[in-house]
Structures are given as C-alpha cells and as structure tokens.
Amino acid sequence: MTTTLAALLIVHVLGGIIAIGMHNVVLMHLLKKAPNYVFVSRLAWSAFVLFILSWATSAYYYVTYYGSAVKPRILAGSLPFAHTFFMETKEHIFLVLPFLALSIALCTTYLRMNPDDDNLRKGTAFLTLVALVVGVVTAASGIIVSGSI
Amino acid sequence: MMPSPLALWIRSTAIATIVTVLLLAALIVGAEEIPALKDWLKVTFYHHWLGKGVLALGTFAFFSIIFRLKRDTPRLSAFIIAEAVAVILSVCMIAGFFLLHTLKIV
Numbered sequence: 542m543t544t545t546l547a548a549l550l551i552v553h554v555l556g557g558i559i560a561i562g563m564h565n566v567v568l569m570h571l572l573k574k575a576p577n578y579v580f581v582s583r584l585a586w587s588a589f590v591l592f593i594l595s596w597a598t599s600a601y602y603y604v605t606y607y608g609s610a611v612k613p614r615i616l617a618g619s620l621p622f623a624h625t626f627f628m629e630t631k632e633h634i635f636l637v638l639p640f641l642a643l644s645i646a647l648c649t650t651y652l653r654m655n656p657d658d659d660n661l662r663k664g665t666a667f668l669t670l671v672a673l674v675v676g677v678v679t680a681a682s683g684i685i686v687s688g689s690i
Numbered sequence: 691m692m693p694s695p696l697a698l699w700i701r702s703t704a705i706a707t708i709v710t711v712l713l714l715a716a717l718i719v720g721a722e723e724i725p726a727l728k729d730w731l732k733v734t735f736y737h738h739w740l741g742k743g744v745l746a747l748g749t750f751a752f753f754s755i756i757f758r759l760k761r762d763t764p765r766l767s768a769f770i771i772a773e774a775v776a777v778i779l780s781v782c783m784i785a786g787f788f789l790l791h792t793l794k795i796v
Binding site: 596600603604608622625626629630632633634636637640641643644647648650651654658660661663664665667668670671672675678 | 694696697699700703704706707710711714718736737739740742743746750766767768770771773774777778780781784785788789791792
C-alpha cells in the first residue's frame with residue numbers, strides 16, 4: 542500500500558468514527574427538553590462534512606486498492622464471510638449516511654430558530670438514532686473486515 | 691402562512707432521501723442478481739460502487755429540487771419519521787440480501 546492510500550484510509554476511518562461520535566452527542570442533546578441548538582447544529586454540520594470526507598477518501602481506496610489487493614486475500618482466508626457479508630453490507634449501507642447527516646443538520650438548524658417544535662425535536666432524535674446505529678454497524682463491520690486478513 | 695425556505699428544504703431533502711435509499715436498495719440487489727446491470731455500472735462509471743454513488747447523488751439532487759418547488763406548509767416531523775423508517779427498510783433489505791447471498795440461499 543502506498544503512503545497516499547494509507548493516509549486516505551486513516552482519514553476515512555478517523556472521519557467516520559468522529560462523525561459517529563458527534564451524532565451520539567447530538568442524540569444525547571436532542572433527548573433533553575431544551576437542548577443547546579447552537580451547539581447541536583454546529584456538531585450536526587461537522588458530522589455531515591466528516592461523512593462526506595470519509596465517503597470521498599474511502600471511494601478512492603476502495604476502487605483502486607481493496608478489490609485487487611484485499612478482497613482476494615479475505616476470500617482465500619478462513620473468514621470469507623468478512624467480505625461476502627460484512628464488507629458488501631458496509632460498503633453499501635455507508636452510502637446512505639451522508640444523506641441522513643444532511644437531514645439531521647438541516648433539522649437542527651431549523652430547531653435553532655424554532656426551539657418550541659417539540660415534534661421535530663423528537664423526530665430528529667429518532668433519525669439521529671437511526672444514523673447512529675447505521676454508523677456503528679458500518680464501523681464494526683470495518684473492524685471485522687480489517688481483522689479477517 | 692408561507693413556510694420558511696429552510697422548512698421547505700428539510701421536507702424536500704427528506705423526500706429525496708426516502709426515494710434515494712429505496713432506489714439504492716433496489717439497485718444494489720438488482721446489480722447482484724442481474725449481471726448485465728452490474729456490467730453496465732462498471733462500464734459507465736468505472737466501478738459498480740461509484741455508479742451506485744453517482745446515481746444516488748443524482749437522484750437525491752433531482753428530487754430535492756423538484757420537491758423544493760412545492761410551497762404548501764409541510765409537517766416536518768412526519769417527513770423526518772418517514773425518512774427514518776425508509777432508511778431502516780433500505781438497510782434491512784441490503785443486509786438481509788447479503789446475508790442470504792452469503793448463506794447461498796439466493
């Protein structure tokens with residue numbers, strides 16, 4: 542692996558993990574009766590930017606390196622399901638995360654100006670929980686894929 | 691009362707996300723089951739995964755703009771809940787398909 546690819550992979554992992562952590566904090570604040578929406582919306586927009594960064598860096602690594610250098614080794618090893626189930630699922634469900642993150646960021650910005658919309662606060666909390674679960678499943682799948690080589 | 695532009699964007703991006711994630715699930719399962727579709731994605735976009743990403747972005751942008759043009763008062767929380775349910779369905783379809791595929795049931 543070249544230094545550039547290693548750097549891109551590190552940015553992908555760190556960006557994704559930090560974004561997931563930010564969604565966790567956003568969710569914890571949205572569960573309060575009166576969240577600090579200035580703080581929450583800043584976090585939500587940061588998570589969106591990090592997911593885009595994580596998406597872009599993973600795309601280059603996945604398209605140019607994973608299929609030719611990593612996938613054959615996993616399939617030939619003792620845990621081929623790490624690719625056939627975990628990687629296949631991860632690489633595809635990851636595609637929905639930036640769209641979710643954008644919706645969460647827009648909602649928290651709206652709530653900043655309309656803090657009394659309690660139904661939207663609860664709906665956004667539910668959406669953030671879904672994004673958090675998808676993010677954690679994606680990250681956990683990445684750990685399984687990395688550990689299978 | 692005229693809804694705020696931000697409310698209209700929240701509604702339109704929620705609808706666009708619903709359409710995009712369901713289309714993605716169908717495209718992902720379709721590409722595994724129909725080799726010609728996967729080949730078309732590879733030939734057109736260099737890699738099937740890039741093709742899915744580009745089509746998802748295009749679908750999202752198209753429906754975001756189309757539904758942004760509607761100017762009635764949106765019930766934002768209902769759209770956000772529907773978006774969350776659509777994502778759960780899409781993720782279950784994708785994970786369920788690859789589980790069945792790994793178990794050689796499909």
